[in-house]
Amino acid sequence: MTQRLYASDAYRCQFEARVVEELTWDGHPAVVLDQSGFYPESGGQPGDRGTLGDTRVIDVVEREGDGAVIHVLSDPVPGRHVEGKVDWQRRFDHMQQHTGQHILSAALEERLQAGTVGFHLGTLSSTIDLDVTGLTMEEVTGAETLANEVVWDDREIAIELADRGTLATYDVEPPGDITGPIRLLIIPGPPGRGKSPPFDVNPCGGTHVARTGEVGTIKIVDLERRGSETRVTFVCGARALRDYREKHDTLTALTSRMTVGYWELDGAIQRLQDESRELFRTQRELRQELLDLQARQLLTTAETQGRYAVVGQVWRDRSADDLRILARKLVDYSAVVALLFSVDDRTHYCFARAEALDLNVNELLQQACRRLGGKGGGRPDVAQGSAPATPLSDVKDLLDELLTELERP
Numbered sequence: 400m401t402q403r404l405y406a407s408d409a410y411r412c413q414f415e416a417r418v419v420e421e422l423t424w425d426g427h428p429a430v431v432l433d434q435s436g437f438y439p440e441s442g443g444q445p446g447d448r449g450t451l452g453d454t455r456v457i458d459v460v461e462r463e464g465d466g467a468v469i470h471v472l473s474d475p476v477p478g479r480h481v482e483g484k485v486d487w488q489r490r491f492d493h494m495q496q497h498t499g500q501h502i503l504s505a506a507l508e509e510r511l512q513a514g515t516v517g518f519h520l521g522t523l524s525s526t527i528d529l530d531v532t533g534l535t536m537e538e539v540t541g542a543e544t545l546a547n548e549v550v551w552d553d554r555e556i557a558i559e560l561a562d563r564g565t566l567a568t569y570d571v572e573p574p575g576d577i578t579g580p581i582r583l584l585i586i587p588g589p590p591g592r593g594k595s596p597p598f599d600v601n602p603c604g605g606t607h608v609a610r611t612g613e614v615g616t617i618k619i620v621d622l623e624r625r626g627s628e629t630r631v632t633f634v635c636g637a638r639a640l641r642d643y644r645e646k647h648d649t650l651t652a653l654t655s656r657m658t659v660g661y662w663e664l665d666g667a668i669q670r671l672q673d674e675s676r677e678l679f680r681t682q683r684e685l686r687q688e689l690l691d692l693q694a695r696q697l698l699t700t701a702e703t704q705g706r707y708a709v710v711g712q713v714w715r716d717r718s719a720d721d722l723r724i725l726a727r728k729l730v731d732y733s734a735v736v737a738l739l740f741s742v743d744d745r746t747h748y749c750f751a752r753a754e755a756l757d758l759n760v761n762e763l764l765q766q767a768c769r770r771l772g773g774k775g776g777g778r779p780d781v782a783q784g785s786a787p788a789t790p791l792s793d794v795k796d797l798l799d800e801l802l803t804e805l806e807r808p
């Protein structure tokens with residue numbers, strides 16, 4: 400089994416080791432070392448990255464059965480002896496997030512009796528799943544404040560190897576799958592108040608900072624109900640600073656655009672939304688009025704074709720919606736047949752006839768669809784269709800043909 404150097408010193412990022420096994424893992428070369436500073440992915444915490452000699456370590460996992468640490472590599476390692484370097488920035492980030500999780504979980508337990516049933520350390524933020532539901536942001540904010548007070552106390556974190564008897568004195572359930580001594584993480588109680596019980600005691604094999612102050616800041620950024628559980632999303636340390644910077648930059652850009660203070664932003668956006676709704680309503684009313692006027696003006700262009708008075712028109716750039724409203728208005732106002740077209744990225748057309756007339760405009764529409772290679776349909780009194788873009792002159796020819804047909808007795 401690999402001797403795990405991070406377990407006794409999470410700050411050690413350089414080490415020398417002997418290769419004891421070479422293997423292939425998921426199609427990549429991999430090695431097992433006699434000792435390693437690389438943390439393998441487990442308990443919701445991703446594995447470390449870094450190098451063995453000049454070779455990149457692209458994944459670190461624990462082998463089931465013998466617990467060997469498998470270093471998955473970009474290329475084979477030359478030689479039997481290697482110098483290992485762990486990516487310190489990534490390791491310290493994980494130490495901050497992971498220790499922050501212990502502190503936040505304990506604070507949520509103390510303030511809200513909410514137990515942690517899951518933890519995931521993600522690339523941007525981390526999550527804790529709680530065994531309760533119906534928590535409010537206000538309630539969790541109280542626990543967040545307590546967690547940060549523990550950080551500000553800069554309490555020294557202890558790692559203790561304990562037997563099952565010691566576990567009982569801490570009132571900690573022994574993990575079922577471990578037979579030997581159990582590694583305990585102990586965060587002490589408030590300083591300067593005599594002997595107080597520890598703030599948190601937890602069996603854990605992960606990497607942690609030495610003092611709570613190194614966690615920097617703990618900030619909850621989201622709360623989500625998931626069935627009978629609640630998921631708390633949070634960021635710690637450098638991630639909290641990055642989160643603050645990004646949000647501050649966004650807020651600064653918005654306040655400068657709106658020329659208000661950030662505390663006035665909510666009201667300013669509300670006013671914009673109200674204005675926009677009002678403008679939309681006015682625009683809709685004006686459009687109806689305009690279409691009404693256009694329909695009345697179009698009626699004056701109606702020409703007699705056989706038994707019918709027909710309004711036939713071809714436009715550029717009118718929407719299918721406009722055609723439908725115009726056709727509807729025309730046949731409502733007068734005993735006419737309306738054959739309306741618009742040519743744009745697509746060709747739209749809408750045919751309608753007044754209630755009193757005995758013409759099936761859907762049949763005319765099907766004829767237009769066949770000519771234009773389009774699709775559409777409707778009822779005998781109103782039908783609508785569209786086709787791929789067609790030259791204006793072709794559509795005018797088609798309209799002339801339809802008009803000529805209507806002239807036949």
Ligand SMILES: [Zn+2]
Nearest residue numbers: 584603604605
């Ligand atoms: Zn831990």
